[in-house]
Amino acid sequence: MVKKLxxxxxxxxxLGLSVATPVLAKELPDFTELAEKxxxxxxxxxxxxxxxxxxxxxxxxMPDDEALSEFFRRFGIPGFxxxxxxxxNSQQPEYKSQSLGSGFIISNDGYILTNAHVVRxxxxxxxxxxxxxxxxxxxxxxxxxxDVALLKIDATGLPKVVIGNPEQLRVGEWVVAIGSPFGLESxxxxxxxxxxxxxxxxxxxxxxxxxxxAINPGNSGGPLFNLKGEVVGVNSQIYSRTGGxxxxxxxxxxxxxxxxSNQLKVSxxxxxxxxxxxxxxxxxxxxxxxGMKNTEGALVAGVExxxxxxxxxxxxxxxxxxxxxxxxxASADLPRIVGATKPGKQVxxxxxxxxxxxxxxxxxxEMPVDKDEVSTSAPSSTKSxxxxxxxxxxxxxxxxxxxxxxxxxxxxxxxxxxxxxxxxRRGDLILALNNTEVQSLEQFAKQVNAVPAGKxxxxxxxxxxxxxYVPVKIGK
Numbered sequence: 001m002v003k004k005l006x007x008x009x010x011x012x013x014x015l016g017l018s019v020a021t022p023v024l025a026k027e028l029p030d031f032t033e034l035a036e037k038x039x040x041x042x043x044x045x046x047x048x049x050x051x052x053x054x055x056x057x058x059x060x061x062m063p064d065d066e067a068l069s070e071f072f073r074r075f076g077i078p079g080f081x082x083x084x085x086x087x088x089n090s091q092q093p094e095y096k097s098q099s100l101g102s103g104f105i106i107s108n109d110g111y112i113l114t115n116a117h118v119v120r121x122x123x124x125x126x127x128x129x130x131x132x133x134x135x136x137x138x139x140x141x142x143x144x145x146x147d148v149a150l151l152k153i154d155a156t157g158l159p160k161v162v163i164g165n166p167e168q169l170r171v172g173e174w175v176v177a178i179g180s181p182f183g184l185e186s187x188x189x190x191x192x193x194x195x196x197x198x199x200x201x202x203x204x205x206x207x208x209x210x211x212x213x214a215i216n217p218g219n220s221g222g223p224l225f226n227l228k229g230e231v232v233g234v235n236s237q238i239y240s241r242t243g244g245x246x247x248x249x250x251x252x253x254x255x256x257x258x259x260x261s262n263q264l265k266v267s268x269x270x271x272x273x274x275x276x277x278x279x280x281x282x283x284x285x286x287x288x289x290x291g292m293k294n295t296e297g298a299l300v301a302g303v304e305x306x307x308x309x310x311x312x313x314x315x316x317x318x319x320x321x322x323x324x325x326x327x328x329x330a331s332a333d334l335p336r337i338v339g340a341t342k343p344g345k346q347v348x349x350x351x352x353x354x355x356x357x358x359x360x361x362x363x364x365x366e367m368p369v370d371k372d373e374v375s376t377s378a379p380s381s382t383k384s385x386x387x388x389x390x391x392x393x394x395x396x397x398x399x400x401x402x403x404x405x406x407x408x409x410x411x412x413x414x415x416x417x418x419x420x421x422x423x424x425r426r427g428d429l430i431l432a433l434n435n436t437e438v439q440s441l442e443q444f445a446k447q448v449n450a451v452p453a454g455k456x457x458x459x460x461x462x463x464x465x466x467x468x469y470v471p472v473k474i475g476k
Contacts, residue, residue, distance in 0.1 A: 029174050034229050035188050040159040042222060044128040044180045045101040045114055045137075045151075049121055050425065102179035102222030103127065103151065104231065105160045106261070110135075112151040113261055114221030115236055116142040119149050123415075123425050127153050130186060138414075139426070141264030145205050145272075145339075146252060147236050148260040149221075161223060164230025166209060166253040169193050177213045177235055177249075179222030189214040191249075198250065199332035200237070205272075205339045208250040209233045215249040224251045233257075259340070269397065273341035274367035276307020277314060281331045290319065291355050297321045298331040300351075312362030315353065322350035339367065388448055388475045389457075390417025393430065393441060400429075407431065408438055409462070422472045424461060431467065432460035448474065 101118030105111070112127060119125055125137040135153035142149035169175075176190045191213035198208040209224065215238050224233035233251030240246045263270045279298040287295045297319040303309050314320075320328050323337050324347040341347060343366035351358050392414035401408065410430040412419075430438060434457055438444050451457055451474045458469045 029190075029227055031176055031188060031190055034176060034225060034227070035178070038161060038223075038225060038229050039178060039186055039188075040130045041105045041161045042130065042178045042186065043103045043105065043112060044183075044185045045103050045118055045221060046126040046128065047099045047101065047119055047122040048124040048126075049097045049099075050123050050420075050423070100180055100183045100218045101220045102218065102235070104221075104223040105158050106163070106258075108156060108158050108160055110153040110155045110158060111140075111261075111265070112137065112153065113234060113257055114149050114151060115234065116144050116147045116149040118221045119151070120144075121425070121427060123420070125151065127151065128185070129158075141268045141270075143260050143264065143270045145270070146256060146260050147206070148234065148252065148257045148264075150261045150264040161231045162229060163254055163258060164226055164228065164232045166196075166232045166255055169196060169209065169226065169232055171195060174227050175211055175213060175232065176225045176227075177211075177215060177219060177222055178225070179215075179219035179235065181214075181216035181218040183218055187219075194248075199330070200250065204332065204335035206236075206252050206256055207336060208236075209253055211249045211251065212247045213249050214245045216245050217243075224254075271343055272339040272367040273343050273345070273364040274307075275309040275314070275338055275362070275364065276304035277309045278302035279320075279331050279334060282319060290352070292319070292352065296327075296329050297352065298328050298334040308362055308365040312349070313360045314349070314351070314362070318351040318353050320349060320351050321357075322348075324348065338364070343367075388453075389459075389472055390419040390475065391415055391424070391430075393444070395441065396429065404429075404431075410438055410441065410444065418473045418475050422470050424459070424470055424472070427463075429462040430459055431462055434458055435460075 099118070101114055103112045103114035103118075106113050119139055119142060122139070125139060127135045127137045129135075133155075135155060137151040137153050140150040140152050171193050173193045174190065175193055176188060178186065178188050181187050181189075191211050193209060194212050195210040196207070198210045200206075200208060209232070211224070213224070213235075215235050219235050222235045223231040224235055226232050231254050233254055234257045235249065235251050237250040238245060239248035239250075260270055278301045280301045282292070282295045282297050282299050284295055286299060287293075300309075300314055300316055300318045300320065302316055303314055320334055322328060323334060324341060324345075326333075326337050328334050328337070341364055343364050346361055346363045349360045349362050351360060391412060393410040394413055396404070396409045396411055400411075412424060412426055412428040412430065414426055415424045415428075430444075432438060433444060433447050436447070448457070453474055456471045456473050458471055461468055461470050
């Protein structure tokens, strides 16, 4: 090929024709320095969860085969059909489910960011550093709506990442992911930013960064770097029809993740603004019917009774064009802007109503907590006085108490010892002790202290929509 190009050039010169200077392609970036400097701040996360074989067992639904049961009895596989029973539960066998993810250190004293789905319902979280040290991590809090979780390990002097500005990212810019796909630690993959501000179904609070960086199971929770070595995102999702990488990866902008982690660190939960409306996308046909020149804005399809929106004067058919001074271009913009606004703040809301522009002033409420979203920790968390059950508990939030029809309960922040052996795990709600409804952490501790060592108490536990009594033996 080179010889042919030289020959063509010689012919052109002999004929007196000009030869265009070839445009040299820009060199591909070198990621070696980035990997060497930032790799130590990326961690591997191993999660263990105790699962009852009757719910989620890999052998659930298999035919009752006598030969298969004999196989399990002979080889003694815990928690599987015919095998030994799980600890503390003679009725339903248990087994340990393990999964892997990634994360990165954001402070020298051991705070780590990862995805909420990586550590959700975990009974134990182990963080492995690049230097092979391992630590048991505490889950400070997890926010399902943004898929962000904050962990803490007991270590100091750790390497940490540098936080970048995702607003400065440009489509086509090179980015790099470091993580543990399929458990392969410190794996680096590279690609470009494919789109910004991407809205995904059921993900109303995150303007995702879309890339073509290879992301696979185990990469979840790992950092997305720009070429300066700054973290600009948290790798969270992929689009796939096979379960593997197909060129569509999505990352949470780091500014969103840091804001969530700051709230988790302070209060163990995330407080979001709430309007109480249902919205839909403004199409061209709808815009024409409303006499609008464009399709910008969020169409209010419904207003909840007694909500901040109703009290502030919002009506079905209004088109929200600005909220607190921020333009609402697409309907997906509004939930993100509202959610990022402090509850209780009174904000101006610009709407188009029957062809006329109006400005409403609405005092935001606080978004209700999902029933399946339980904060795992908070500064107000209080351990029982001598922790004889192995439980770390805290009071439920006001919203959770409303969901329980005013009934009091304690959230299990951590379960160890006899409580863990009995099957109680983080996120469970403790409703009663020996048929007596719980009132306060102090009273609960006194009731536990009054039971002699070696005796068993019955705890009424709610997990999801189910309640059951769990017998727990009192420790010494």
